[in-house]
Amino acid sequence: MTKDVIALTPRMPDPWAVLAGLLSGGPDKLVDTAGEGAVVQLCDAQGRPLVSVEAPLLVQVEGEAERLLGATPPPVPFWWTEARATTGVPEAERLAGTFAARLASLSGGTAWPPEAARSLAVVASDGVGVAPTPAAAQPAVDVLTGNVAVVIMDRPVVAMTAWLADAFRACAAAERGLQIVTPPGTKLSPAVMSVMPGWPSRWVVQDQQDGYYDGLSGAVLRWQEGMFATVVPADATEDDPRTPVAASYRQAAETGERQLAVTYRTIHPADDRLVLGGSVETVWRELTGGPPGGWGTAEPANLPWSPGRLTDVAYARAPEPTWFVVVGSPDRPGIATVKVTRTKAGVEEDVTLAFGYGPDEDVPLDALRRTAEVLATRHRLQSMLVQLRKARRDLLVPPRFEGPGVPLAFVLGAEEVRAMPDDRARNTPLSQPPVRLGPKARPAYYYPLPGDPSDLSGWADFERLVRHLKGA
Template sequence: MTKDVIALTPRMPDPWSVLVGLLSGGPDKLVDAAGEGAVVQLCDQEGRPLVSIEAPLLVQVPGEAERLLGSAAPPVPFWWTEARATTGVAEAERLADTFAARLAALAGGTAWPPRAVRSVGVVASEGVSVAPVPAAAQPAVDVLTDKVAVVIMDRPVIAMTAWLSDAFRAVAAAERGLQIVTPAGTTLSAAVRDTLPGWPSRWVVQDEREGYYDGRSGAVLRWQEGMFAPVTSPDATEDDPHTPVAASYQEFTDTGERQLAVTLRTVHPADERLILGGALEAVWRELTGEPPVGWGSAEPATLPWSPGRLTDVAFTRAPEPSWFVVVGSPERPGLATVRVKRTKAGVEEEVTLAFGYGADEQVPRDALPRAAEVLATRHRLQSMLVQLRKARRDLAVPPRFEGPGVPLAFVLGAEEVHALPDDRAWRTPLPQQPLRLGPKARPALYYPLPGDPSDLSGWSDFERLVRHLKGA
């Protein structure tokens, strides 16, 4: 098991100086030039990792510490330095706390969790050494079997940190699942929820009554055959091997909060002049009146919003795909993930976006057709689905049943409409006719749907529409 400790400082920290102070009199290897690596590990004499320390991140986006830690931070820009302690080894957690506390004291900042601030003291360092690269394959992984990698995390919000992103890539390459184990009060960032693959990957929630359950489905889980897997009900049969659902998962209260969720796909010709992120910024401006605030390749988002810099990173990584997270201002919660990949058709952008609204705030339904037209006429929109769902304004994903969203609208791009035979795109089984977007000669089409969160029949209408468009 591991514990995370984070120092938030207004000045750039010098982790090596702090390590020298912690381990004064320790081995000469402490100041080896090889320590310029992105991750440094303190290990005992047997090579077991005690604390893994990541290179500091310069955060230039307001609200990220509050969103992910529930903690106040210095004004932007500030430095975010993470350490992970292996609690199965004596003194490791205290060593991490002391590291973060001293770092915060030297650089004039704070440490999370608050207990770390009180941990400045002397830590026994006999037999402790520094490894310039992780002694284990992945610092974030706590348990590794032939089926899954297990990550145990105790944070307010499980975010797509660089640690966790590395773990995702490692398990994908090894063809294993990833199982994230958290306490009951923890939530997921939507970026993690949207990235976590299916079986055997899971969000495993500790529960006083059930032991463990799946935070996305509520299925009661047990550790069996090298991974967390659903428990079979006593009355299950071969034809109906159903699984009990945890009572904690079913404790849902409608607070009146809503989320507007948008998924869209654009396809661009592969051109040196192409600027990515334009479609995301366009829909963000149409629905909120402002652009995104920040972006990054992990959470916290560290960089001010810039489609040009995002494009540069994606082109540098090509032909490998790229993944980015984009965030909005604290006043209007918004979070998006963007996947960029090269295909035979060109450069594809897949965007998953959500905005949060309180019970007393209006969801901007009237702006949806206008946003769709901007995407269709200026950003080569292929398709877009808009949903409304009962969910938290802060966009965090709780280990509770929130119910599915309901479709508000579906949009088909101009090229896709043109490719359909006859007038199939125009004459649909829906009661409302589609709205024309763009030029009459080659329009995109906007299909309005009921969008009532208390009525799931909108999915039947959407299914009928899709089957009709496919000619089924």
Template structure:
């Protein structure tokens, strides 16, 4: 397994402290850079990286180290510096640990994992063999074939870090799938699940009994033909085997309230993005989001203006963001902002977690939908309730699908449908008009019982009706 070591320091790692850490391999080790200088690498005699160090990130959002690492951190703001050791090289892991130890000793703070903290002495690494190119050319990729890029993650939560984001981008540009391998007990951030895509990309979990299995589907996997793929059932009429541990689940009473919505704003100089998501957060939690960023950890305090400025600078290229809440109410959203002929589109997926003794604020949904429809150019929204963990993390166990609580159609979409099609539906419940009577949006209530998936049949009937099928 590769080794990620993270230094959480109270002071910024300046060039001298970084240099002191890089000298953990001795003064004769080569130092190189990649990613336009954003990554510094400690290399062997052939110039192949032993340890890759990401540019330090200033984190001003509380709770991110606890959420992603299960570890305490210095008071915000603090500096998050990741060092990634090259695959399967014990000396490289020691170098990464010594690098983090030296940073913490100079700048104060702590390192993760705790057992990575070691001696400040130089690590003997002469004659160490390193993975050859091209795998070593991309610090986040451990194995590269003509079908997939494989990333090995040994951390409590597989998050959408800058490392992993680069790996996704590199794999997509090369026309490859991305396969993430992690040990048992690891969970997945929803931000990663939502962009993992389809075959052959997978989240692969190691298991003592079955070897490897897909953490999202449970399919038992084997390394074959240059990638992890499902084991073929002996009888073609049978389903592929599912890992026993994947099916070992129990209803804890925890729930997640999920919303997926799309807004289309007129493109003008006065536009400020993020207002719709903040409206959702305040309506369901009583507070605005805690922070946001272009990767995890989310490092910036919530600011719709700064978010808008970033999207404007990146246009016409799309912008992907992650938004998090405070520790008291777990919540995470991903936002994709694109410039289209219709205007500026925000596509948001957000979920909030609730314990077995907590009530989901479903009564707030109609008023929330009206605020989005009248003030934030809502096009459509689907609200779901599902049996899932309060902390939002995705476990390598079966989690049933959500069930639809409500669907909302924006005022412009209602207006464009012919006749009374939007108002007269085959569902038993009458849609609720939102906003001005002359130009209303419509709220369609659905059963929303997480133990009964028949609500999806009602949702399908509604969609077919609205599309005129």
């Protein structure tokens, strides 16, 4: 049974309904709180958590339950209440299912996974055991070692939930890696991949043939020295490590689906009148014809699109950086991550954005130049890279090989152009000259690149261009 259960309800769960669900395990279970009251825990007699319940989240964005759970929720707005059971305690998993089922029954909703809705019986509590402290003290973590924290997730999509974000922050503070272990059918949200730190953090996929492998690289893994690490053959050398790649990772199929990926940075003067998110909305409107569907500081994205509210959150958190996720509508898959940072140069927005297209859908390549010009002239664009990839329309990351993107265009903002000596930004070694964006007195430049998905030679042109612009 899954260790995560979620209740999707049309009404906000009543506190008495929540308490009834928590106490469904019997009178020997005790209630405690964590995270400044945002997390309610069902504990054993020693005070160790069995089930941790997040505060209910009001979701006002279409398609999030379908995208992250494959579930049919009530009509928006609806409430998303998530519970996580302590690993290795069968009773804890049954308690989580019972809690979600009671909550859904009392609030007129549904429980995910579907089998959790049938978990209405009181769970016996004799002989309960839990993971030892400190692992049990952090309900998001299943195994804790000196090197890493391990999170085991049995969900269709590993999303950047609030509790997973907390786990990332806790691991960074403790200088540990975070390793996420999933079954083979699970996929990764691009939002998680955007914040996944380097080694020893990784996505670990269980595999019947090879045991475990890295979901992003395919490298076969083994549990050794307190973490999942790559298998090194006895005859490996530093120049030829010969890391084995899992057979399941190599099973790729041509579907005709594609992704248009846009990565860029804007720098704004620090001003009380500044409104953030305008550049993201510009890209969305230019490439899809409409604004984003919603946003949030975690997944599911729960708030209707509003640059003003997004700005308020970033302003309240300053000078600390703020991370956002922005999503599209169900009929046009799109997702962006936005990191807002206060620096000496001003307020920076680092944006990674992608849209998905099926084999019979046209990618709006003719809108790219116009999009770049609007960003350069209205949103203080510093630089932008546009790529085309052969990858899933739904934008989720599968645990198998997907080819790299190819560069379609690079854009250099007006301030960057002005800072370059001579006429370096305009006279490049590329066969095709750049396109001027904006006024002649303060130009930005759009550099078209070959962009053939079956030909990676465009990266050589991109590398030549970047070396030239840097004066190398």
